Amino acid sequence: xxxxxxxxxxxxxxxxxxxxxxxxxxxxxxxxxxxxxxxxxxxxxxxxxxxxxxxxxxxxxxxxxxxxxxxxxxxxxxxxxxxxxxxxxxxxxxxxxxxxxxxxxxxxxxxxxxxxxxxxxxxxxxxxxxxxxxxxxxxxxxxxxxxxxxxxxxxxxxxxxxxxxxxxxxxxxxxxxxxxxxxxxxxxxxxxxxxxxxxxxxxxxxxxxxxxxxxxxxxxxxxxxxxxxxxxxxxxxxxxxxxxxxxxxxxxxxxxxxxxxxxxxxx
Amino acid sequence: xxxxxxxxxxxxxxxxxxxxxxxxxxxxxxxxxxxxxxxxxxxxxxxxxxxxxxxxxxxxxxxxxxxxxxxxxxxxxxxxxxxxxxxxxxxxxxxxxxxxxxxxxxxxxxxxxxxxxxxxxxxxxxxxxxxxxxxxxxxxxxxxxxxxxxxxxxxxxxxxxxxxxxxxxxxxxxxxxxxxxxxxxxxxxxxxxxxxxxxxxxxxxxxxxxxxxxxxxxxxxxxxxxxxxxxxxxxxxxxxxxxxxxxxxxxxxxxxxxxxxxxxxxxxxxxxxxxxxxxxxxxxxxxxxxxxxxxxxxxxxxxxxxxxxxxxxxxxxxxxxxxxxxxxxxxxxxxxxxxxxxxxxxxxxxxx
Numbered sequence: 001x002x003x004x005x006x007x008x009x010x011x012x013x014x015x016x017x018x019x020x021x022x023x024x025x026x027x028x029x030x031x032x033x034x035x036x037x038x039x040x041x042x043x044x045x046x047x048x049x050x051x052x053x054x055x056x057x058x059x060x061x062x063x064x065x066x067x068x069x070x071x072x073x074x075x076x077x078x079x080x081x082x083x084x085x086x087x088x089x090x091x092x093x094x095x096x097x098x099x100x101x102x103x104x105x106x107x108x109x110x111x112x113x114x115x116x117x118x119x120x121x122x123x124x125x126x127x128x129x130x131x132x133x134x135x136x137x138x139x140x141x142x143x144x145x146x147x148x149x150x151x152x153x154x155x156x157x158x159x160x161x162x163x164x165x166x167x168x169x170x171x172x173x174x175x176x177x178x179x180x181x182x183x184x185x186x187x188x189x190x191x192x193x194x195x196x197x198x199x200x201x202x203x204x205x206x207x208x209x210x211x212x213x214x215x216x217x218x219x220x221x222x223x224x225x226x227x228x229x230x231x232x233x234x235x236x237x238x239x240x241x242x243x244x245x246x247x248x249x250x251x252x253x254x255x256x257x258x259x260x261x262x263x264x265x266x267x
Numbered sequence: 268x269x270x271x272x273x274x275x276x277x278x279x280x281x282x283x284x285x286x287x288x289x290x291x292x293x294x295x296x297x298x299x300x301x302x303x304x305x306x307x308x309x310x311x312x313x314x315x316x317x318x319x320x321x322x323x324x325x326x327x328x329x330x331x332x333x334x335x336x337x338x339x340x341x342x343x344x345x346x347x348x349x350x351x352x353x354x355x356x357x358x359x360x361x362x363x364x365x366x367x368x369x370x371x372x373x374x375x376x377x378x379x380x381x382x383x384x385x386x387x388x389x390x391x392x393x394x395x396x397x398x399x400x401x402x403x404x405x406x407x408x409x410x411x412x413x414x415x416x417x418x419x420x421x422x423x424x425x426x427x428x429x430x431x432x433x434x435x436x437x438x439x440x441x442x443x444x445x446x447x448x449x450x451x452x453x454x455x456x457x458x459x460x461x462x463x464x465x466x467x468x469x470x471x472x473x474x475x476x477x478x479x480x481x482x483x484x485x486x487x488x489x490x491x492x493x494x495x496x497x498x499x500x501x502x503x504x505x506x507x508x509x510x511x512x513x514x515x516x517x518x519x520x521x522x523x524x525x526x527x528x529x530x531x532x533x534x535x536x537x538x539x540x541x542x543x544x545x546x547x548x549x550x551x552x553x554x555x556x557x558x559x560x561x562x563x564x565x566x567x568x569x570x571x572x573x574x575x576x577x578x579x580x581x582x583x584x585x586x587x588x589x590x591x592x593x594x595x596x597x598x599x600x601x602x603x604x605x606x607x608x609x610x611x612x613x614x615x616x617x618x619x
Contacts, residue, residue: 005392005395009389011389091371094371100395
């Protein structure tokens with residue numbers, strides 16, 4: 001049964017994540033510095049407007065959104081493109097391909113383990129701190145269940161995009177440029193750096209046609225927007241689900257085609 | 268199933284960009300469509316029976332690793348038929364992976380930061396090994412090598428030898444019918460090499476595992492392989508058992524002579540000149556015969572084909588021409604036979 005292998009890969013990734021305590025700490029520290037920067041940035045922006053509300057979001061709303069977005073980034077971003085690129089360059093990919101599990105599953109569950117560990121280590125503490133500081137600004141109810149589902153689906157969308165971009169590495173044999181480009185596009189269009197509410201109407205419409213907003217914006221909506229109806233929520237999750245299925249199929253086909261043309265370095 | 272591995276007329280071609288020199292050339296390469304086709308494997312056929320240990324030899328870049336990658340299913344051959352465990356590997360790579368084990372010299376398939384036993388447990392789940400088989404395998408390992416003390420050691424803290432040992436054990440863990448070992452003893456010290464050879468031999472015997480071994484170390488070949496396959500520039504040069512190889516080249520013997528009292532004090536230039544002098548003398552004296560002259564520490568070694576000229580005759584001749592301080596006779600070693608095969612192939616190419 002495959003499930004046993006999947007669980008093993010998740011277990012391995014969690015154990016490896018926990019081996020690098022210092023790295024997790026540095027990641028947390030970097031995140032705090034990032035938060036201080038955006039805090040001051042947005043403070044300046046809000047100081048220049050009257051009434052303290054921009055695009056329907058108060059300074060507090062914006063900060064909560066961005067803090068949670070950055071916490072979500074720490075557990076969702078698995079640097080999969082790097083990993084694939086490095087595996088191709090070093091030739092380690094041969095060993096990964098020779099596991100009795102399809103490569104995308106090997107990557108997915110390996111990444112999943114790291115995500116779960118980072119979720120517990122960074123996201124949950126951040127969530128609790130935000131909740132304490134804001135005296136309960138985040139609604140606590142069924143929306144948390146929606147959040148978990150949406151975050152999982154968002155993670156899967158993120159994975160399929162990374163997997164496709166990583167597959168390009170098979171052709172280019174280099175990662176740096178491609179990965180930077182992907183990162184900028186994904187983080188901006190997903191609403192991870194600037195809340196989508198701040199986007200101009202036309203840009204917002206364009207962004208909605210892409211899968212990126214389903215990665216960060218959709219899950220975060222369940223935590224920051226208390227006016228969502230059940231129908232809205234289910235529709236958002238359905239949209240995510242369709243993206244997951246669609247992208248996964250495309251990614252798999254792209255991989256199958258690329259796989260045939262690969263030349264493994266070294267040897 | 269009579270054969271575990273069957274290759275029939277396998278070709279593998281790579282398309283490589285023709286790189287230009289210099290900065291300007293590098294820019295040109297950005298837009299270049301100038302490809303050349305490199306034939307890494309050329310019409311290779313072989314059949315391997317269950318339980319065999321096959322030494323797969325060849326100089327660097329001969330196409331060994333490419334062939335192994337074809338057999339494991341990572342690469343698809345350009346032409347030809349291949350069956351491994353009755354399956355076409357590149358079409359069924361994932362299910363084929365269940366039936367093979369691999370060790371690629373310098374890389375480890377183990378989890379870098381985790382203790383060895385954790386890696387074993389993970390592999391147990393990934394390959395779906397039953398508790399009983401797993402326990403039996405570990406018991407077998409423990410009886411063969413001192414592995415117990417390594418269980419709690421993370422891979423990144425291991426020495427190269429310990430890591431190679433662990434990787435070999437990991438490759439055999441799910442008891443696959445075939446294990447590919449790509450240069451397993453590279454960079455290891457003498458005692459570790461011996462340990463690893465014994466381990467491979469014991470596992471092969473115990474589990475009747477077919478082992479395909481590539482190496483540059485003739486010690487590996489002498490210790491492990493009953494059969495060797497030699498490949499160079501993608502073409503197969505030899506495929507037969509090792510004894511046959513030696514008798515095939517049995518007419519060869521090596522004569523070693525020392526012509527300087529204190530050879531170690533002489534510069535390399537002078538020694539090269541002396542070597543040349545010997546070569547010229549031999550050419551003058553025995554026009555019909557071929558010799559390979561080499562330098563071996565204080566001695567000059569002369570590989571003589573005794574079907575062309577008798578060794579004693581050569582010695583007698585040389586003694587008249589130069590002063591000889593010391594003489595050694597050697598039966599040909601596997602290493603020199605194989606070097607001879609490489610060189611013959613090289614010469615053949617040049618003549619063409």
